[in-house]
Amino acid sequence: MAFHYPSSMLPSKIAILALFLLLIFLYFLSTFLRPNNQTKHPQKRPPGPLGLPIIGHFHLLGKLPHRSLYSLSKKYGPMMSLRLGQIPTIVVSSPELTKLFLKTLDPKFANRPKVQVTDLIFYGSKGMAFGEYSPYWCDMRKLCNQHVLGAPKIALFGPLRKQELALMVKSLQKDAKLGEVVNVGEKVHGLMKEIVYKMIFGRSNDDEFDLEGLVSQALNLVGEFNLADYVPWLGAFDLQGITRRAKEIGEALDKALEKIVREHEEEASNAQKEGHHRDFIDILLSLMNQPLEDGQEHGMERENIKAIALDVILGSYDTAIVAIEWAFTELLRNPRVMKKLQHELETIVGMDKMVEEADIPKLNYLHMVVKETLRLRTVGPFIIRETLEDVTVNGYYIKKKTRILVNLWAMGQNPTLWSDNVEEFYPERFLNNDVNISGNDFQLTPFGSGRRKCPGMLIGLTTVNLVLAQLVHCFNWELPHGMTPCDVDLSETFGLTISRSKPLLAVPTCRVLV
Template sequence: MDLCNFLLYAISSYVFIHVLVVFALKSSSSKTNLPPGPKGLPLVGNLLMLGNRPHESLANLSKTHGPLMTLHLGCLTTVVVSSAEMTREVLQKNDHTFSGRIVIDAATTLSHPEGSMVFAQLGPHWRTLRRICNTQMFNPAKLDALQGLRRRQIKQMIEHLHESYAAARAIDVGRCAFTTVLNLIWNMMFSVDLVDHKLGLAQELKDLVWELMKIGGTPNLADYFPVLKPIDPQGLRRRTFKCFTKLHAIFDDKINQRLQSRSSPSQFPRTNDLLDVLLDYCEDNGSDFRHEHIKPLFLDIFTAGTETSSTTIEWTMAELLRNRHVLAKAQSEINEIIGREQAVDESDIARLPYLQAVVKETLRLHPPVPFLIPHRADATVELAGFTVPKHSQVLINTWAIGRDGHVWEDPLSFSPERFLESRVDFRGHDFQFIPFGAGRRICPGMPLADRVVHLILASFLQSFDWKLPEGVTPECLDMQEKLGITLNKVTPLLAIPCKFGSTT
């Protein structure tokens, strides 16, 4: 037996024995009254049932096993929630118990994963991170103060679209939205633009962010069999490290420049952007926030803020181009309320109820994070007569809940009208519709995403009519999904900005 085969044999034997011990310990517990679920295979449990589209696979399994379902993913007990009623039990009645996080192995390549608001456990440091976001980035006063910045970015976006219009050239809708959102967020953090619509850096960064989302959403054997963590069998931790290294280099450059400028305040006045605020926290002796926490927090804001908003805009435009009567109705509303000469302002959005309904309907059918960020049970808890053990992973299948025929009439149709006479909203109180989550772990960036998505879409629809490239019909437009942490289109949406009336 050569060395490679011997090592493979030794590792396989070790894993086999480890898993047997874990399952023996689990099965020996007489107090286990887990929610029902499908039978799994020895050792791997239900892992092979996830498939390439786990949001769909688990939605289908829940039809057989119920809205509270147990899966055994290797050594990790996972409870899947697939109804609004069960989601309320988890995220409202037992919110504190289910507010923990499982730190996935790929994220441990961060030097300080606890500095990430996504993975930080409830406690003083998490509350500090949350307070920073709520008071320094996403509160109404801060967002109002940055309206001029968003107007400038929208103007640059429209100028780019006019160039494509003049050349009758299709644009990549997702990339255009990503570039705009990226510059908005970058300005909030560093007071400068990062990319230009005409340059390739935006696509490089979009691909980089998607790589991180893809890695984060890939079932990782190291998470399901902890004994495998040292060898990183799928290379996900190594791939994550490469992505983090590239992004950290960009952050380091900006942070070092700012530290130098702060040492000469007479020459470089404060910008009062997020970086200045975070550096102030670092210098406050009463704060537990340190320099090493800056980059993980920036990484959260950068990746989550750009990806979710641009993805929602792309899905919305795709649905509008497939349903031209909805597109015409949204454009008509904008024309009647605002006109085509005056640029859309954020204050106008409240007067565009149909556009708001269009966005809600998109979020219902295409939630940007179909499982939210997985929760963890921090204590054993009784739920609907079943026992959810401590340290179980809890997945909220918002994709399935948004398509639940018991809640939504004709759930697979794109019909914004369903929201016009409804008070259902996405702010975490209506558990049949929680694309941003609910409870303590609700997405802190929701207020910014709400403004940015509506503003970009309204500007798209006010400035141009839109058509698909030659040879692509609404009926054959590819609407296939690919899932990382976020839900993207498999095929990027290409659309041509054109003169009103030219598409009929």
């Protein structure tokens, strides 16, 4: 889940403005009349800039909060105190502190902040991504790790990935013969839609409902700044109309998901008799009627199935598209790296076939390229946690319900960690520095660590590695006529992910004919 920030002004209607001013007055009045216990028992907080009434430090974030917070951390240190609206927030920007918060003190920081939109669209705490930490959440997480997102189940959908990749390669071969300029992001988006939706639902869309459109609307709304998440007492007024929109999207999406689940239930008995599960919904339905395991208090329920399906889309769809597009951006900007990766593919895979998933573990330079992409072009800039209790860290008091933002992007840009060429795309930095990105090396933790580590890490890495390798192996790529590597645009758009602001265009020529 990405960090939210204000991207636009609130509606400017006079009535709303008058109401807002009245609420500000009531806020100050309640603050003035409220007993100030902190002055009686002062506690040391991490350093940070002065905030403003009501908005706190929102005015310091700008359009690219990951960059703004990194700049602030250079002044106030790797453990910085902010206030976002009424929400006390700690920003963490060093591997040592990241390890402390996500591993050493993980039980105290295992919660996720409650977000209004996710309660209305993503079934509240029924899934994994947004659920509050509890025995219920732990049981759901265990079920998913064992039966849905483990290596055997990911391998089960290998033929689907192979089939959809082959179709994309054929489409690109047609473009290559015509000398077409290709929108790389569009091609990858189309591929990922087919893979992810067929893997989860057994289909890429629905005849009755615009499934992809509904999910896209839901993800966009989650990424939209909601004032009520930061000034909770304004939630009842729905000043931005977000609550109304979330209810509408949530109801429509639930109808679509319910239809899909119901159809799967009707087919489930035959599928189970044959020992065959077509997709994730089949697998989740098979868990619904299983007896509880030892130590398990909660079983799979109907709403869990729908919530977890949305979680998997959130964790494996947009993030993979953005990661592949940034990796390809850097390969186009760095022809030396592209040629070196192609040479590895020639040597390991050969020039007479496409890349197979079995080839991926042997492609060491490919793994370096992906790691370097995740370092330099961090897809998800923040890991977000919330304290479950009052705690003291390094002598600083952090009260319950404080929000923790681990700035992954900042650590990827730190020259102390990565040497002076930190802004250069240089995969060889991992040649003698085998950083493990699965959550054990805290200078590069794109999937998080501890109890809330991203459960979709395996499926995400499998897809990113395979798609990137296939694009580079099957085609040579050039920039459109008149462009040089220095002309490739690197501007960012902040949302659920840090994506490219402009389309990535390139011209393919066939390299491996299959």
